[in-house]
Amino acid sequence: MKEHFLTSSVLRERDYARQYEYLVLTVGPDDSLPEARRRLVEHSEYGKWELERSRLYLGGGRRFWLRRRVTQVQRTV
DSSP states (O other): OEEEEOOTTSOOTTOTTOOEEEEEEEEOTTSOHHHHHHHHHHHHHHSOOEEEEEEEOTTSOEEEEEEEEOOOOOOOO
16 A cells, blocks of 8 residues: 655646645455545545545556645735
């Protein structure tokens, strides 16, 4: 199981204003599905990530795309 952030070189059509950042969780066919679910729940509860897309591949591998809104902080001083 591996996780990686999508870099800025990867452009998404629906994300034209860069309002979201993305995390991709890849689960191999030999990895535990309950462990993957636990990691998805942890990311959503504590990291404020939401599931955007999930994909099941022919060999049994899975890939989950998580996203969260990028907050722009304005300086007050």
